[in-house]
Amino acid sequence: MASDNFEINGIIVKSGTRTTIDLPFGRMYTHTPMSIPVHIVNGKKSGPRLFLSAAIHGDEINGIEIIRRLLKLPALKRLRGTLIAIPMVNIHGIISHSRYLPDRRDLNRSFPGTEKGPLALRLANLFMKEIVEKCTHGIDLHTGAIHRSNLPQIRANLDDKETEELAIAFDVPVVISSNTRDGSLREAAAEFGIPMLLYEAGEALRFDEVSIRAGVQGIINVMRSLEMLPPSKRQSKKHIEPVVARSSSWVRAPDSGILRAMIPLGARVKKNTLLGVVADPFGEKEVNVMSTCNGIVIGRTNLPLVNEGDALYHIARFEDIQEVEAKVDDFQEEHSPEEIAFPDTESPII
Ligand SMILES: [Zn+2]
Numbered sequence: 001m002a003s004d005n006f007e008i009n010g011i012i013v014k015s016g017t018r019t020t021i022d023l024p025f026g027r028m029y030t031h032t033p034m035s036i037p038v039h040i041v042n043g044k045k046s047g048p049r050l051f052l053s054a055a056i057h058g059d060e061i062n063g064i065e066i067i068r069r070l071l072k073l074p075a076l077k078r079l080r081g082t083l084i085a086i087p088m089v090n091i092h093g094i095i096s097h098s099r100y101l102p103d104r105r106d107l108n109r110s111f112p113g114t115e116k117g118p119l120a121l122r123l124a125n126l127f128m129k130e131i132v133e134k135c136t137h138g139i140d141l142h143t144g145a146i147h148r149s150n151l152p153q154i155r156a157n158l159d160d161k162e163t164e165e166l167a168i169a170f171d172v173p174v175v176i177s178s179n180t181r182d183g184s185l186r187e188a189a190a191e192f193g194i195p196m197l198l199y200e201a202g203e204a205l206r207f208d209e210v211s212i213r214a215g216v217q218g219i220i221n222v223m224r225s226l227e228m229l230p231p232s233k234r235q236s237k238k239h240i241e242p243v244v245a246r247s248s249s250w251v252r253a254p255d256s257g258i259l260r261a262m263i264p265l266g267a268r269v270k271k272n273t274l275l276g277v278v279a280d281p282f283g284e285k286e287v288n289v290m291s292t293c294n295g296i297v298i299g300r301t302n303l304p305l306v307n308e309g310d311a312l313y314h315i316a317r318f319e320d321i322q323e324v325e326a327k328v329d330d331f332q333e334e335h336s337p338e339e340i341a342f343p344d345t346e347s348p349i350i
Helices: 062-071 074-078 091-095 119-130 161-170 185-191 209-225 324-335
Strands: 006-008 011-013 017-027 033-042 045-054 080-086 137-142 148-156 174-177 196-203 243-245 247-252 257-261 274-279 286-290 295-301 311-317
Touching: 006 033, 006 080, 011 017, 017 119, 033 062, 033 091, 045 062, 045 209, 062 080, 062 137, 062 196, 062 209, 119 185, 137 185, 137 209, 148 161, 148 209, 148 311, 161 196, 161 209, 174 295, 185 196, 196 209, 209 324, 243 295, 247 295, 257 295, 274 311, 295 324
Parallel strands: 045 080, 045 137, 137 196, 148 174, 174 243
Antiparallel strands: 006 011, 017 033, 033 080, 148 196, 148 295, 247 311, 257 274, 274 286, 295 311
């Protein structure tokens, strides 16, 4: 069956074609027009319409590179359905290297937005009307906040069967099940019956090669499971069932001082495992930081200068933690780049 045309901002993208469109979004106060760049690949055959969004938090840039690599895939010539890629949603935040919009609102707490509300709500409204409401599925790409790294993980509402299938297809070791009402894009899309995944990996304002590779592969895996891409020709490695966490908690700094972190991302910890030490600059007073639960470290601070109460380690709680660490090790190994002597323009990012 031939694909349908895809229309965005009054522009028709015919089946079997691809194009970049600048979706207008007002002006800066410098009079400079603002627009959101959108790339649409419309397959010859009809199928799901999947959007990929990145930098909804303007300082979370791994997803921009994930989308760039994905759009280079030769297999997109045989795409079934439509891929809509939006590498920079929060265009204001990207310019100022900021998570937020200039009105200090968080775009991912502003969905579904309104036409006449504050700037963040207007941007959310435009994104819903021009992108989300025209799609059948979505993947939103995030990283940890500034000075914080996340282990590659999927967050999704696993109470929804189709969403659960996509979350497992993505193939990262850890899936966090959450069903929050928080003004996020994920929640707003769910209201429209659109299954959505949120991919979290790496740190704000940094590229992380393992996170980028795992993201690209995860999206390809999801597109294969939706039959948007043909199955892999390579003998597929055995699919590792992810470990699902239903809750997580932050371990906070017990005191202000200098943190010596002792546990890496992906480590399996038990209640009261020593995670690090916070000390004064002279090492005269030291306070241990202990895990508050059994689980796996899915997020950590990279900044050793901490105030009491600062979030240091994010731990996903698991009932059965035996196999998680091995799964994370295998995963890291699989996605780690090999050293190369003569880099080219598509070499791994170091
Ligand atoms: Zn984010």
